[in-house]
Amino acid sequence: MLYTDLLKKTKDLLLPESNKLINKIWKNQNHKGDLLIWHVNGFYEEKALLFESEDGFGYSPYVIGHGNSGFSQGSTQNLYILIIINSQTKSRKLNS
Numbered sequence: 537m538l539y540t541d542l543l544k545k546t547k548d549l550l551l552p553e554s555n556k557l558i559n560k561i562w563k564n565q566n567h568k569g570d571l572l573i574w575h576v577n578g579f580y581e582e583k584a585l586l587f588e589s590e591d592g593f594g595y596s597p598y599v600i601g602h603g604n605s606g607f608s609q610g611s612t613q614n615l616y617i618l619i620i621i622n623s624q625t626k627s628r629k630l631n632s
Contacts, residue, residue: 567598 584595
């Protein structure tokens with residue numbers, strides 16, 4: 537990791553503060569799943585409330601995943617992974 541030394545130095549200071557933050561979030565969340573949504577890369581998509589599902593109940597605005605803002609980053613990351621895997625596979629075939 538690039539900043540391992542810095543993280544080790546600040547761990548004792550930051551860990552108690554981050555625990556305080558998590559506990560405060562836990563106590564003050566509006567919905568019991570709010571902290572879970574944050575932890576699993578989730579978000580609240582208000583636009584989902586505008587659509588109606590086939591069963592007439594609608595969609596939950598609590599969404600897990602990239603969302604609109606993270607879709608491009610995730611797609612780019614997946615592309616890089618595929619390029620790396622593909623180049624390693626070709627390299628192994630050439631060296632065999």
